[in-house]
Amino acid sequence: GAVVSQHPSRVICKSGTSVKIECRSLDFQATTMFWYRQFPKKSLMLMATSNEGSKATYEQGVEKDKFLINHASLTLSTLTVTSAHPEDSSFYICSAARAGEGNTQYFGPGTRLTVL
Amino acid sequence: GDSVTQMEGPVTLSEEAFLTINCTYTATGYPSLFWYVQYPGEGLQLLLKATKADDKGSNKGFEATYRKETTSFHLEKGSVQVSDSAVYFCALSDRGQFYFGTGTSLTVIP
Numbered sequence: 438g439a440v441v442s443q444h445p446s447r448v449i450c451k452s453g454t455s456v457k458i459e460c461r462s463l464d465f466q467a468t469t470m471f472w473y474r475q476f477p478k479k480s481l482m483l484m485a486t487s488n489e490g491s492k493a494t495y496e497q498g499v500e501k502d503k504f505l506i507n508h509a510s511l512t513l514s515t516l517t518v519t520s521a522h523p524e525d526s527s528f529y530i531c532s533a534a535r536a537g538e539g540n541t542q543y544f545g546p547g548t549r550l551t552v553l
Numbered sequence: 554g555d556s557v558t559q560m561e562g563p564v565t566l567s568e569e570a571f572l573t574i575n576c577t578y579t580a581t582g583y584p585s586l587f588w589y590v591q592y593p594g595e596g597l598q599l600l601l602k603a604t605k606a607d608d609k610g611s612n613k614g615f616e617a618t619y620r621k622e623t624t625s626f627h628l629e630k631g632s633v634q635v636s637d638s639a640v641y642f643c644a645l646s647d648r649g650q651f652y653f654g655t656g657t658s659l660t661v662i663p
Contacts, residue, residue, distance in 0.1 A: 481642075530596050530597065
């Protein structure tokens with residue numbers, strides 16, 4: 438158990454458009470979901486933490502109006518990159534914490550975003 | 554504040570060699586410790602974890618022991634395989650916050 442999926446796995450978009458990435462916990466309810474960004478050959482940078490039904494908590498330096506996070510249910514969180522620019526190109530990874538196992542995060546397979 | 558320090562890579566080993574990837578941590582609370590593995594182009598997979606001092610996490614031949622006295626959680630495997638080639642991340646969870654090391658790239662050559 439503890440499978441997390443992301444969709445799409447890859448997306449290429451034009452500069453100025455918005456892109457939505459979905460993160461789903463397939464076989465458990467996630468009390469908290471996390472969004473990370475990973476640059477090539479680098480570690481993960483936490484962007485925001487979201488709890489179902491409440492506003493996301495963004496890390497310092499992350500623009501909340503640019504990276505919109507919605508956590509509509511205990512199994513789904515979405516990240517929307519608004520007005521994307523080439524510098525937003527990156528690997529975005531979500532993770533989910535299972536209820537009763539709060540200190541373990543289960544990661545999705547990641548989404549490769551390329552903005553032209 | 555809390556932090557994780559892991560040995561810099563890249564690490565290159567021959568098949569069947571012994572692997573150690575060092576990880577030390579700093580924490581103000583009582584953290585849980587994790588090793589995650591990332592294969593090329595994929596997300597992170599939980600490899601093993603330990604939630605309290607002296608616990609040993611193990612999975613797929615990998616082991617790590619939570620050593621509070623040395624604040625360490627070194628990853629070991631007795632005999633690596635080509636399929637173990639990946640990036641390994643040490644991480645800790647403390648009071649709801651997650652902290653990652655910078656990752657260590659491992660390449661195993663036949």
